[in-house]
Amino acid sequence: MTDAPVIVDADDLYAGYLPGIDILNGCSMRVQEGELIGIIGPNGAGKSTFLKALFGLVPIRSGSVTLGDEDITNMRADELVKRGIGFVPQTNNVFPSLTVLENLEMGTYQRPKAFKAQWERIGELFPKLVDRRDQRAGSLSGGERQMVAMARALMMDPKVLLLDEPSAGLSPDRQDETFVRTREINRTGVTVIMVEQNARRCLQICDRGYVLDQGTTAYTASGQELLKDPKVIELYLGTLGA
Template identity: 60%
Template sequence: MTTESRPLLESKELVAGYIPEVNVLNGCSVHVDAGELVGIIGPNGAGKSTLIKAMFGLVPIRSGQVYLRDDEITGARAHTLVAKGLGYVPQNDNVFPSLTIEETLQMGIFLRPKEYPERFKAVSELFPLLSERSNQRCGSLSGGERQVVAMGRALMTNPDVLFLDEPSAGLSPLMQDSVFEAVKKINAAGVSILMVEQNANSCLEISDRAYVLDQGKDAYTGTGRQLMEDPKVVELYLGTLARIG
């Protein structure tokens, strides 16, 4: 991607919601450049998770556009988007407890089984846990380990962009730290990331750029550091969000 081309991933003025005539997003615009880790923070009900679900084809888009490079992908189905280079890790119930780590990773690339050995090698080099304990059932893993398995499964298709929906939710502070380290490793390996996160301060600390969503719109944007030091953002959002996180 050249500096003159459009962002790797972009949403423009998205309006979306779960039920007719009730909008959760009210004209939300964000973008991710190649190699970036972009955070999405904001109060409960701001539309954070809805944004990435809409971009990933899981929530109906009423108006606005989503682009992957020069390809408009607005409203495309999730399986189509995976084939185009997007990955998604949901917040809850993102692994099957009865499956082993190996079986979970196989699910991530079940349409291209011949590629499994190569992708398993690449992903387990990033996270050795996946090969060292490949026969362990996911239900016996800690919350942080399950998140790593879920991210590993999404990486099996070798995505260009990975959506993460509150990866630290429900975890202890120590496990949250390990998950954020995993997120940084994925990004350092060349995967662009759009991450929704309730732990606002930790999200901003590792994000290249971030957006503050409020009432379904992108209210503020800047580098992670800029937002952490913006008095208005701190006053309106970070104090409450830090306590929640």
């Protein structure tokens, strides 16, 4: 941990989709400004639920989330976007009937005047999207959709970007490209919290990693430390190429 201020503080979260059934059971996380955080863990550990709870898509029954000094627990997603949080879901992350350009326009829905400048900025980061601006997003490949989804989230110039398994379903090449892009985005000053199934690749690029198990935070350390942790290797990374 550095001495950068804490930007997201999730404290002892209990949350779930159905009444009385908690997926998160006391999950906590402190994220500093400019960090790239990777969240790994087995299936059903509550990784995606944690991200959705931060973004107000899953009701938090107990615990709190703060953004800077502001309590944002259970705040509506559109309010969170206004406060500088962007979210890229794992699936269904584009508007299929809208063109690429229209998808990105939705990213600046709250600040329409910023669209032109943001489009130029995003065009430099994702040049391929400029060529496909008039193509319907539903006709894009998985990798291209992921690009559109990330670009849409970046259109609002977020302080914090939440990525839910950005490499899921992509070819190895595309996965690499996605991780490189994620790091590039982080280097522009955006704090990134990323849930990933590809634990090894995730830990390689992240500043710190959190290991979730059964809805609670099992371990946290720097990405490099977790890569060398025997228990993490045994449970989540396997032994090859450790």
